[in-house]
Structures are given as structure tokens and as C-alpha cells.
Amino acid sequence: MGSGAKTKTMNCISPAVTVTTKSPQRHQFPETVAVKLGIALLNLGFLLLPGVVTPKPAVGAERLYISYGPLEFSVPVSALETYAKEGRVEAELTTYANYLDEKQLAQLRRFLTTRADITPVAVSQFLYSPQGEILLTRIGEVIQTKANQPGFYAIRAAMIQAAADPQGLTLLNVLKKFPTYGIQINSARGFEIVEQLTTQIRQTQVAIAAVQTQFAAEASTSTSVNFSQLSDLRQPGSVKWTKQTITLRDTRRGRNFPTDIYLPQLGGRTAPVIVISHGLGNDRTAFEYLAQHLASYGFAVAVPEHPGSNARRVAELITGLAREVSPPREFVDRPFDVKFLLDQLETSFRGQLNLQQVGVIGQSFGGYTALALAGAQLNFEKLQADCLNLEESLNVSLLLQCQALLLPPGQYQLQDQRIKAAIAINPVDSSLFGQEQLSQIKVPLMMVASSADTVTPAISEQLQPFTWLTTPNKYLVVMERATHFSTIQDTLSGTGVVPLPPQALGPDPAIAFGYMKALSLAFCKTYVANDSTYLPYLSSSYAQVLSEYLMPLNVVQSLTPSQLSGETNGSTPETTPSPDGSTPTPTPSPQP
Numbered sequence: 001m002g003s004g005a006k007t008k009t010m011n012c013i014s015p016a017v018t019v020t021t022k023s024p025q026r027h028q029f030p031e032t033v034a035v036k037l038g039i040a041l042l043n044l045g046f047l048l049l050p051g052v053v054t055p056k057p058a059v060g061a062e063r064l065y066i067s068y069g070p071l072e073f074s075v076p077v078s079a080l081e082t083y084a085k086e087g088r089v090e091a092e093l094t095t096y097a098n099y100l101d102e103k104q105l106a107q108l109r110r111f112l113t114t115r116a117d118i119t120p121v122a123v124s125q126f127l128y129s130p131q132g133e134i135l136l137t138r139i140g141e142v143i144q145t146k147a148n149q150p151g152f153y154a155i156r157a158a159m160i161q162a163a164a165d166p167q168g169l170t171l172l173n174v175l176k177k178f179p180t181y182g183i184q185i186n187s188a189r190g191f192e193i194v195e196q197l198t199t200q201i202r203q204t205q206v207a208i209a210a211v212q213t214q215f216a217a218e219a220s221t222s223t224s225v226n227f228s229q230l231s232d233l234r235q236p237g238s239v240k241w242t243k244q245t246i247t248l249r250d251t252r253r254g255r256n257f258p259t260d261i262y263l264p265q266l267g268g269r270t271a272p273v274i275v276i277s278h279g280l281g282n283d284r285t286a287f288e289y290l291a292q293h294l295a296s297y298g299f300a301v302a303v304p305e306h307p308g309s310n311a312r313r314v315a316e317l318i319t320g321l322a323r324e325v326s327p328p329r330e331f332v333d334r335p336f337d338v339k340f341l342l343d344q345l346e347t348s349f350r351g352q353l354n355l356q357q358v359g360v361i362g363q364s365f366g367g368y369t370a371l372a373l374a375g376a377q378l379n380f381e382k383l384q385a386d387c388l389n390l391e392e393s394l395n396v397s398l399l400l401q402c403q404a405l406l407l408p409p410g411q412y413q414l415q416d417q418r419i420k421a422a423i424a425i426n427p428v429d430s431s432l433f434g435q436e437q438l439s440q441i442k443v444p445l446m447m448v449a450s451s452a453d454t455v456t457p458a459i460s461e462q463l464q465p466f467t468w469l470t471t472p473n474k475y476l477v478v479m480e481r482a483t484h485f486s487t488i489q490d491t492l493s494g495t496g497v498v499p500l501p502p503q504a505l506g507p508d509p510a511i512a513f514g515y516m517k518a519l520s521l522a523f524c525k526t527y528v529a530n531d532s533t534y535l536p537y538l539s540s541s542y543a544q545v546l547s548e549y550l551m552p553l554n555v556v557q558s559l560t561p562s563q564l565s566g567e568t569n570g571s572t573p574e575t576t577p578s579p580d581g582s583t584p585t586p587t588p589s590p591q592p
Helices: 030-051 077-086 091-097 102-113 120-127 130-140 152-164 171-177 187-221 288-295 311-319 330-348 365-374 380-387 398-406 434-438 458-468 509-527 532-537 540-546
Strands: 005-007 063-068 071-076 143-145 182-185 241-250 255-264 271-277 300-304 353-363 419-425 445-450 474-479 553-556
Touching: 063 077, 063 187, 071 077, 071 091, 077 091, 077 102, 077 171, 102 171, 120 130, 120 152, 130 143, 130 152, 143 152, 152 171, 187 458, 187 474, 187 540, 187 553, 241 330, 255 288, 255 330, 271 288, 271 330, 271 365, 288 300, 288 509, 300 330, 330 353, 330 365, 353 365, 353 509, 365 419, 380 398, 380 434, 419 509, 434 458, 445 458, 445 509, 458 474, 474 509, 509 532, 509 540, 532 540, 540 553
Parallel strands: 005 241, 063 182, 271 300, 271 353, 353 419, 419 445, 445 474
Antiparallel strands: 063 071, 143 182, 241 255, 255 300, 474 553
16 A cells, blocks of 8 residues: 655646645546446336336326237336335226336336435536437337327426436326326337337357357466466555645646556656546546556556546536536547646656556546547448437447547547557547558557447447457457446445445446456557566456456457457457467567
């Protein structure tokens, strides 16, 4: 463990800037708001197909009307409320309930009564944002007024009122606040969306099975290593470190941002550098555990806070000071923040840091940042094609990705040649880059996916993009049952404007933390510090040692599109063996 944090005033660019000694209030990304409201709205629409929710209001919907072909079912909101609160099926609900099995009925009751702890201000601000309006438009196709008009405005009003009600934002309360006497469910449209979801789930299951098969194949052919005789990379190292907080001022872009610097005490030797880029709506504390871990093994770790997409930005959105979750310019400013940071480190820490051998780690929007710095350029042609039918997509991350189309036209040079390796955790990338640009990355790359990620779906945002990579040193890490939020430090403390329910965090975030510590350390030691003794840890064999039942871990170095789609028909997946029959041997970056 390092010594206590220190603050510092730094003349990175005149005039001098005073370091802030207190971190801004932490908030969960509007991802969190989007996911919770989006899931709530989707559950409302989907569960209503076989039988969803609606309670009795003082002024609101009295009945739920569900069309099914030429037939129409009518369910009193009061009957749903009785079932939700007492578990009793009244006569008018009996026929409808017969369409559901016991498990589905229990699920219905749970969804009806599960409360989302979101303030009415937060709900209002998000639902009036462009991303919120896209979600409302989509759900409004299924949940309509009795006059068969889209439910866009009615849903928004009901959700804001429900959040302000003492009973809180539950599906049941939303239905009770619905501002028309009846709610019409467009079952035909709803079933289309359900079929899309079902197809996506099946494709993901096939893809994860392919990863598992490849994982087993690589483990069976890898060189046997007795890891019990080697160090546990999840445990902290022996190097002492200090922490400084500096504030950088880029006058050219009019951008000021704080950065935490973790400096290892190496007795005069220069330290390799790792930059960690946080996700949308987080801050520089989100991966503090990882920064401290890497510093304890001799890395200097720099963690900038991106002002256009951090926790403060979320607070501004909630209080009405910002209209957008994140300005389009943030797609350019984030990589430029890192470039500027490295320039300043070269000046201010001369002789202490090796800034020609730098690694970058990023999560979510930070994953995009890492990939851009590693060599992928924005692909506007791909974006334009994918964003034409944005309202038809179930990929929530496209709500963010398509904002890049609002950037002024031009060629943005986002790559930094000092970056010699990159780790992208749950990145948003499929449409921003596409195969054309991801294939341009030449540095070693680790892509991390979570099988239960509903924000950046694994199959579209990590698994398929991994097959597009052409760099010879690439690794795909898949954490089964993990979510988009499993690796973020704030998830354990429950802080934030929208605290996440336990099911949104995965079985145990501490397991994911351990995986990230071990694999990030092995990857950065191998490809940034050029220490080949850590190479054996970058294997399926070591992943088997690390893997825990609650959140199984898979690490593979090869995966093909045909494997992802299940076209191998159960045959042994392809591998690319070395001449001696072992798995491919990565080649560390050359010494500067």
C-alpha cells in the first residue's frame, strides 16, 4: 500500500493551477439512469404482452387493454395492484394469469413492485435528453393511449409523477400515474421487439459457448505451468508509492482537468507509465483499486478526469445545467486529454518516467478512448449506416455512439505513438470504428467483455470486434455473469446519484476486481515494461486458476466469426499454434 495522497500546484501551462484536494461528488453515469429507466420501460412493455402491470390511480389509467390478433383482453389496474401487493389473483385477472406459469407470475409481481431509487428531477432531466427521448419513442410504440396514440408523452409524465410519489418509481406506480383512462398495449409491435431480444439472447449464448470451447482448446494445448509456485498477481506488490493530484490546463482547448498520479519509489530508475480512462459519468476514483495495484508493481499510473463526461457532467444534466449526457466533442477531447497529459508528464517528471513506453486502460467510454489512442480512427461512414435505424436497435450503447455524428466533419488524429499497449474494458466501439478501423490497431490489445452487459452488449461491442483485430498480440477476456458495472470501484460502495441494485453489479464485483488486477498487471508487465517473465500469466491455463464459480473467467487469443455464429457445428475451434504446437507466443514491444 502506498503512502498518503499529496496535493500539488503545477505549472503545466501558464498560469499556474492549484490542485483540488477534494474529489467531486460521485455519481453513476446516465448509463445507470438509462439502463434502469430503459429496463423499467422495456419490462413494462414486454411483461404486458403476456400480462403486465397497472394499478388503480386517483387520476390515471383504470384498465389495461391488450390486443392479441383479433382479440382484446382487458385487465383492471386494481386487480394488478391487488396481485402485486397481496399475491392474490382476483377473478378479472384469472383468465389472463392462466397464460403465465408460476415462475412468470412471480417475475411479474417482482417487476411490478421493484422500486428504482431515482429522484423526479433526475428522471425528468434524462427523459428530456435526446437519449431519453429515443427510449421513450421506442417504448411508446408498444405502450399507447387507449386511442392508439404513441405513449411517448404519457409515459414520460407517468414516470416523473411516479418518481415524485412517496411510493416511488415502480412499474405499478407508473401505471397508476398514466394520464389516460386506459393503456393500450400494441402486442404485435411488442412481440416484434421480444423476438429481437430473444434472437439477441440466443446469439449471445452461442457466442459465449464458442468462447468457452476455444478457451478449453487453448488450455489443452498450452504449455503446462505450475502456477502454485508463482506469485498470485491479485495480491499487491512490494513497491512503495505516493499519490499526487494535479490540475492540468489546456488553454488551446479551454479545458481544465484534475489528474491523480501514482508514483512508485524505484530508487532513481524510470517507471513505465499506465494511463487509466474512466467511463461516462464516473470520475478518476472509479479504478483507484487498479491504479494502486499497478503502482505497487512499479508502474507510474496517471488517471485523468474527463470534464465533459465525468460525474460532474451527470450532476449538471440532473440539475438542468446540461442538455446532453455528453457533448459530441468529447469523442475527440478524451483522447486529446491523454495526449496533453503525456506531454505535461514529459516536462514535469523528466527523468522519473519512461514516456515512450506507455500503456492505456479504459472502461466503457474510456474503452473507446483507449482504442482511439491505440490507432482506431472514427469511422463516420459506418456510423451513418448504423445510426439510420437507431430507434430499431436494442444496443443501448448506440445512444452514445451516434452522438459522434454531430462532430464537425474532418479527420481527427486521435492516435498517440507513445501508446505501446491497450486494454479496453466493456468498450463502446462497434459503430464508432467498425472492422475497417479496429483492424488498423497494431499494438498489443486486451478486450474485456461481460456476458451480462446490457449497456455495451458483449457480442456486438467486444466479441465480434475482437474477431476484427489483426494485431498479433490480442487477448479476449470474458467474465461470465459479470455486468457493465462489475469492474467499477463505486459499485461496492453504492455511492452515486442512482445507486445500482445488486443484480446490476453481477454476482460479486470483488471477483472482477481480482481478475482485472491480475490480467492487467500481466499484460502491462509483458507489453509495456517488456518483462517476458509475466507472459505465462496471459494464458487460458492461468485463467483456469483464477476462475471462480460465481463469475467464471475465460481468456482466449483466437476467435473467428464462424465460431461466434456457431457455424463450426461443434467441431474443435480453430487455433493458430506455434511451430512447437503450443499456443501463439506474443512478441513484446521493442525497447525504445
